[in-house]
Amino acid sequence: MLPMTDVLVVGAGPTGLLAAGDLAAADVSCTVLERRKGESNLSRAAGVHARTLEELDARGLADELVESGLPVDKLVVFGRARLDLSGLPTRFPYMLAVPQYRTEALLESRARRLDAQIVPGAEVVGLRQDADGVDLDVRTREGEARTYRARYVVAADGVHSRVRQLLGLSFPGRSAVRSVMLCDVRLADPPPDLLMADAVEDGLAFVLPFGDGWYRVIVWDRRNPLPDTAPVELGEIRDVTRRVLGTDFGMHDPRWISRFSSDERQVPHYRAGRVFLAGDAAHVHSPAGGLGMNTGLQDAANLGWKLAAVIRNGAPASLLDTYDAERRPAGRKALRTSGMLLRAALARPRTPGAVRRAALRMAPRIPPLAGRMARSLSGIGLAYPAPRGSHPLTGRRAPDLPLAGPGRPTLYQALRTRRLVLVTPPDVWLPVSLIAAWRDRVDVAAAGGRTRRLVLVRPDGYVAWAADCADPGVPTDELRAALAAWCGPPLAAVPL
Template identity: 70%
Template sequence: MAAVTDVVVVGAGPTGLLVAADLATAGLSCVVLERRHGESNLSRAAGVHARTLEELDARGLADDFVAAGLPIDTLKVFGRGVLDLSRLDTRFPYMLAMPQFMTERLLTERARKMGVEFVPGAEVTGLRQDADGVDLDIRAHDGQESTWRARYVVGADGVRSAVRRSLGLPFPGLSVARSLLLCDVRMTDPPPNVLTADAVRDGFAFVLPFGDGWYRVIVWSRRRRRPDTAPVELGEIREITRRVLGTDFGMHDPRWISQFHCDERQVPTYRVGRVFLAGDAAHVHSPAGGLGMNTGLQDAANLAWKLAAVMRDGAPAWLLDTYGSERHQAGELALRTSGRLLRSAMARPRTLRAAWRVLLRAGMRYPPLARRMAETVSGIGLAYPAAPGAHPLVGRRAPDVPLDGPGPKSVYQALRCRRWLLVAPEGSRIPAQAAAGWDGRVRVVTAGGATSTLVLVRPDGYIAWAAGAGSESSADRIRTALAEWCGPPPTPVTH
């Protein structure tokens, strides 16, 4: 007999952990199937960007992350080029340097606390779905086979996703760089606490401090072409680093050395019936820009609340379709951004590489372009498509504005309730009256400062609906917006 649950998440990496904990927080039963045994000892992803930290702040996790990592607000690239993150309009104007195993540890703690069930050593071998759910065929390490039945499945099982293969989905794209070397090392003569990257004619090097005496180093040499399984020596990494950056910083005592290649791939659709793909199972690209894990975590933040809204609150079924349309676009942007950064480092002719440097340095020195570059890399600038004629704020990230009155003091503190927020201008009583029927789904808060705009903020911190003062923010229009996005009111609405 198949084990039954609301949602099965395949993959206990950062993306799967965030989805699972959010669903459990919403009161849904959730199981995580993971092929690995025990905690990951890898640390490939090394940075948490500002938009991801905002999403974590909406879950009360950001302060724990910041305490465990190293904030870096300056990215030094291509010699004198400097990307300044300190002016980002966010509580987190920096990139947080932090190894992936620490990210997984914090997210696992939350998931276990919320009641997520973990099944280690479980490999997906096939799936079937019908109108009511999905059956997953599972093989344990000892060869024993079983079946899990779920209303929905989330495949967050990485670039070699068994869920994606079971769906028969293609993963189109290409390999863009081979024989990249990566290590975490100690240094006797380390660089300052900034991200440092540069490129020469036949290679590039990247150095990132973690703040605890360890440093992440990624290098690539056009001269070196070996399979991913070939042995790697620290001396090779030191030699390439010296050639690119002029010094190897006295690196020693590596705790991890790896060789890998970079692909740029994306599935054509993130949803097939009751099965969703997220993270590296849906998109993969180079480590340039540190976008991979962040894009996956933002996939999770987008998907989890929609699943909970449909399964628990009776929200409209079309809401689940918006996951694919919104996050496929975000994945495309991550591939483009990462690809441009990688190609600028790998450009072979000296004149072409110099042209890339000039363009990037010019952009970093021109305030509007520098701000746009910082917003793109950090995720702060991402906006989702809005319907024609919608208010200009619709689809955009909600800024963390202060709130008046008792309770939470900012928007992202208020989002910790994992509900919708109706952010009303000071002194307006209509929003609270109009939203009375949605108690338990929608929280009405008052914006601090002078504003005449009424905003409906999704649980993932993006604006679903907005209206100006006057008749546009009438009670009837508010109720229409709430019914459209949040489903029918759970309690009768009185006029």
């Protein structure tokens, strides 16, 4: 008999680690298989958007990450265009500039603390699945062969996902940009603006501070497209930065320097039987907009609690189908947004792309368009499809509402139990038997302000169900149906 675990997560990057931590927090046994043998290297992702910070806040992690990074509430793009994030309706009205390895370290510490097992140097080389589970053949760092078995697998093993290849899944798309150079450097004369990005006909440049004296610089040179294996000299990055931004800011002492290429690709389906794809294994796009890691983390936030609900609480297996239905359109939107920004930046004069670039330059100066851009990039504006006839709030992000009562001042603090939260009007009475039937899966909290709505909020901070409370009371039958659909069957011992 093969050793059995509830879920195998392949890949210990940010996406896999968040999924593992969420599963372990729900008492779901979880093992993470990571091909790398050592610590994470300095890596590409450098920004955490507002919606991702809200997801981390629902796990009690956001404040610690914010302390280690630099909040950036104004993005200077396409020359003089400034996109202001400070008006976003969130506790985190900014993009947090922070190296990916810090985000990874925070998520790994949480996963280990919650007893997720992380196995380094474990390369997946084979996959088989049946009606009851999935077998993964693994080659260890000592060269030994071992097979792991789980009820489900989460493939978060990156753009070159071995799991995706073993499943035989296509990864359609196209090349977005080749030979992008990036480095983390010191600057003798740092820019006055927190974030700067611009492009000229033959190149682009991006400069972002980390708040600790280091800066991330990304450049692309249309005139010199070299293969990814070509060495990178700091002088080459300086030259492109000067051409695009007018100065190289006195960059010196790089601690990391690299060259890479980006594609725009997405798998046709995020689920293949008992295997789920997340992060770069499911979608990949250019670094424009800083959406890559954020989209992957939100994949994990969507999937982890659903797996736990099915495995631990007996929620209907159809709940797992909503992962693809919700996250694949979100991934497609990220590809479109990133692609639009990239093609506008790289557009030659007198082309359709140049027109789009001119429009993007103007948009931040028009308040309705600026707000829409800010909500789109930050993830705050993302909503999931809702069934026909649902309440207008269904599928939308729940804001961090103030709650009544001691110890739970806000909704996202209440979500740290990793349960669903039923937010009620402050003066509405709910039948004791109704709440007791799901007491192990749902917390009830009264709203701190004036509201006449019942709102059932998922652990990922999206509205599962909502209803307006007309006098004299609560739509009990509708609420019971929603609880059963999202949480599983009620406790048999509790009379309804």
